[in-house]
Amino acid sequence: MQRELERELKKYPSRVIEHATLSQILSNLGYSRINDKIVQLKNKGVLTPLKTGLYIYNPVYDAELISKEIVANLLLGPSYISFDYALWYHGLIPENVETIQSATTKRSKSYATPLGVFSYKQVKKELYNIALEIHNTTSGNFIIASKEKALCDKVYYTKDILIRSKSTMIEFLEDDLRIDLDELTQSDMKVFEKYFHITKSKKIALLQKIIEELQI
DSSP states (O other), X not given: OHHXXXXXXXXXXXXXXXXXXXXXXXXXXXXXXXXXXXXXXXXXXXXXXXXXXXXXXXXXXXXXXXXXXXXXXXHSSXXXXXXXXXXXXXXXXXXXXXXXXXXXXSOOEEEEETTEEEEEEEOOHHHHTTTEEEEEETTEEEEEEOHXXXXXXXXXXXXXXXOOSHHHHXXXXXXXXOOOGGGGTTOOHHHHHHXXXXXXXXXXXXXXXXXXXXXX
16 A cells, blocks of 8 residues: 555655645545554654654655755745845855745744754745745745845844945955855846835845946
8 A cells, every 4th residue: 555655645746745635645545543654654754744744755666856945935834935045046155055044924933854954034024025936846836035035135134233334234245145246236126126115224225225336
């Protein structure tokens, strides 16, 4: 029956599966002691718990890569990938970012899972839908901030650094984030305008001014 179970689970290319869905699959296959079977699948490594009621399915017969970006979207929703991880994903910062950081309208939270750490920072609802992109993978789609939105999120929600002038903003971008400013010359200025219109943030105004000058 393991082959039949795998065929059913392979219908979920993201490999992220909820407890209710898994229970229904097992019931349809004729299992009666559902929770005992789930425990057995966890012990065999077929299922990896991410949080209560959510699992990663690990194929027994086919080795498949998993998209941590998709997992990030599904682990807590609504959410989109942003901040340092999105900046790295878009090629703006050089160092690999281990923690997958996301923005959400819910309370800030962090999950330590066998796949790594997934952190979520609460953002204003008015900012949520600005400049989001849908990226496609063989496992499905995930939502990530555009490079401009990710940079705005990072600047606006970094509270422990004082940025009061263009020089301190440039220092933050080049020294703290290690962004090559030339990578920002092709930025969509409308994103910064929308972000500033909502936040009225002096930091976003400084960032917008610097990038405008880069494009001259």
